[in-house]
Amino acid sequence: MPRKRLNTQEAPRKRNRTGCNKCRARKVRCDEQKPICSQCRAKGFDCETSIKLKWEQDYTSAGRAFGRAGLWTKKSAEKANASSPCIHVNDDEVSWIQVPQIFSYSFVNATVGNVEQLTTLEAIASEASPILDVVRTNDRDDALSTASLSPWLSARQPVFLPRHSFIPSSPPMLPDLPSPMHSSLLSYYLDKICPITVPSSVNKSPFANLILPFSITSSPAVLEALLALAACHRSKNDTAFRSTSLKLGHNVLRTLRGRLATEDALQVAMDPETLVIMMILCQYEIINECDKRWVVHLKGARDLIRVRRNAQLYPSSGQSSNELVEFAEKYFAFQDVIGRTACGEEPIFGSDFWTSQGEDTDAWLGCSAGLVSILCEITELSRRHRSRPEVSLLPEFQYQAASLERRLCSLRQRVFDEEDDILSLSAELKRMAAELYLHCALNGATPAMPLVVGHVQQVLRLVSVLLEHGVLAGLSWPLFVAAVELDPMEDLEWSSKNDVSNDVPNHARPFVLYALDRLSGSITNVTKTRSVIEQVWLARGHDDFSDLRPEGYEKGQNDWERYVAPLCGNMSLA
Template sequence: MPRKRLNAQEPPRKRNRTGCNKCRARKVRCDEQKPVCSQCHAKGFECETSIKLKWEQDYTSAGRAFGRAGLWSKNAAEKSTVSSPCIHVNDEEIFWIQTPRISSYSFVNATVGNVEQLTTLDSIAWEIGSVLDVVRVSDRDDTSSTASLSPWLSTREPLFVPHQRMIPSALSMLPGLSNPMHSSLLSYYLEKICPITVPGSVNKSPFVNLVLPFSISSSPAVLEALLALAACHRSKNDAAFRSASLRLGDNVLRTLRRRLSAEDPLRVALDPETLVIMMILCQYEIINECDKRWVVHLRGARDLIRIRRNARLSLGTGQSSNELIEFAEKYFAFHDVIGRTACGEEPIFGIDFWTSDGEDTDAWLGCSSGLVSILCEITELSRQHRSRPSLSLLPEFQSQAASLERRLCGLHQRVFDEEDDTLQLSAELKRLVAELYLHCSLNGATPAMPLVVGHVQQILRLISVLLEHEVLAGLSWPLFVAAVELEPMADLEWAERQDLPHEVPNYARPFVLYALNRLRGSIANITKTRSVIERVWLLRSQHDLSEIHPSLTKDQNDWERYVSPLCGGLSLA
């Protein structure tokens, strides 16, 4: 209660606003004597005076009155006219913003460091490389009217294969080993790794039908390489297998070096065991996320295959050995083709390796050899365009691009087992991706074009269906191509929310991150793939907020500007 005045006629004394801190804290009157007021002197306190600034904006934003305004007044007439600054809202007027679901694989578009890069043109030029203007093609409102960017071809709608039934997985028979850890790793190889090397379980993986029998019957070194591969893959989720992976991999390399030093190098090169070991070590490095070492095995395999073909020797003692060598050569050649679609580098394996008229769908490739042959020609034509951007204006270049598009449109990929739904979906998915890659790398398509948007939606739908079937094989390349061709300024809704399971995002970017997270258990280098995708997204966003460096030329297409400079050594097969 306020203290009563002794003299009622005496006017009330106002509180001072420059008293010391102790008196203000104790709410007593300070006489403001210097250097020590009488209250602090009597109590033995340290007398200090300071000023505390208060800002009206802070009080208003917090819904509080600033100072004494609106709280009270000694004059009743004034009190009735003073209103509180607080705003009262009914429950019906409150609109709650929905909090988005944040997952462990979510993506932050930009950080402070990324924003700082926008102030430096040199850093932008270093990120993009040879940045060139995109060849713009006039967009039309009708998506179907832009199904082809080539002036030589007519329109065509991309095809979507509807959802198919689930195919159950099968169990494998495991041979026994004396070492319990080795037996466990071999079981892991057969039950975990081999099923994810092919789309579905109807077709057996070559790693089961060809590689494993050869390792058990003819090559302990290959068997040890398979155990190293299993330990490396298992160490991604269980660090306890990391040491076993390194030890087994080192033993395989020691064995190979010992043979090269003790035996005739030509004889070692012609031994099928050498090529198979290099194939497994290449896959080992991809799983181990070593971005450059797997390319070393790829180049070594090219020289090894060249020696074998030039010598015209027998590929083995029997038909199984011949099939094994053919698979090993196909393994390296396919990794070369798919990797070059992103980076546009010179080929390691030539176009003549693939049969252009092959229509039979290969279970391990997930498509036909004819489709791979077309991809080889697209990448080679794209590489020529990258070295000479003016080629796109020549009629010969446009004719070749139109011919490749025509072949893709009319490509029939035959699957012998009509019940193998996942293999049919995989083959159609890769054909659609090849079409999108052709338009972006040869015809100057950009993410904003209706043609690209339509293809991306179809590709994401097929990827979603295959993930629903628990298919992991061969999805990293389709997902990569679709992801790097997303329009940064548009949040693409690729499917209706009610048509998807609860955990599957219906917007493109979140779905890409969701799918990459699902593919972490595959045998692809998902960490590097996601890193490149995020950098492409960031560069596209920065391009809209910054100016291109004036020293850069202006003839490259969108793919060569944003994607190729970031994809050196990237494994996508």
């Protein structure tokens, strides 16, 4: 019990705030004698006095009162009751907020270092691509881009017409391999990897009906490359396959280097095996780290294809080799096109590879060659604007942008099987994403514009439908384009909760994270894609709450050039 004061006339003693450390720790009164107080002298303690700084924020975050702020008195309680009367609420007037489901992929973390990097966009770009030199613009005239959205946007319904196509035969029987591990990897490649390389199960994957038969009948090196690819993909979920992946990949690379160093250059270039090995190694590096090494294979393939085309001759090994080479060339060219839409770098493959009249939907591309041709032209026009922002004011530039928009709106992507709804949806998804990309890269559209919001909602709806059908191929690029164009000031609801299942978020950002998690089993590098998306979100949010204008605003850069392009060097989205 507290002790009573004998002399009621004596004023209460105030708390000593300058006592020694031992007295304060023991909560006894210190007489502050120097060099040692009486309490420490009696107990034999070292008498030390120091000042300890206390911060109100630390106390508030811990839920504790700071200083005497939390001192309770009867008078203060009476005042609180008088000023804050109790309000009685009926049960009918109470509405409980539903607690959302939280998943492991739902967290976007930002540290103090991230905030410091967001002060300048150049710092982010240098971290995102420290090795590959991203195309930079020189000093430009301070001219703001006044390119407005062109009036050519019109609603359209996709028209799908049948066409005839060659249905490839089934691959031969699997060969006997030297170890059970290799046999398991080959089965994994055929059962797990090949089906996720095409959006529709109606069409056979070229990785199954072209590359696998060629590896079994003609090229042990290609077969070993397929095993390395399977081990690399499997190591994402099972680290026990990591060493096997590295060993097989090293053997394939050593074989390729040996041929290039010892054999005739033209003979090596004309052999389909060389191009196929480079394609598989390129896909291996994309799955593995998605750094500059996959671009090295891409540039090497360009030189190899150039030699083949200059020779104007194919080896006499049958029609299957021609189809195999054509697919390998298409693979590299498509990787180049889709990757450049994000970063705006110089092309590795020229736009003449694609025909603007190709309206047939390719089963592996998930769209038509005509759409890819339009993407090439959009990217090249965007590069012109990035080097000279003032060109957006020229009638020629505006006419070209409007012409590309008209071509996108009227594009017909025909599908061989009219009942193949999945391939039709995949082609329409890429066309919608291309329209969104055009408006942002050429017409100066921003995430807050209703046109952009509408396109983002449509893209996310199609992505959701394809994910429900188990499709993983071809979703990375459309999802990326929609994700980087989300308005940080609005929590976009792309669908009503009644239209989606319980485990699918109906708000844009949670859905993007959900979709990326679903794509973790694809043959793309989801880790890097998510990293860039998060950096774009953080940069947009930082600039919206900052009093300073974004980096590049005075130079006339549009929204895509300020926030997206500097972060996307060495990035594969195909």
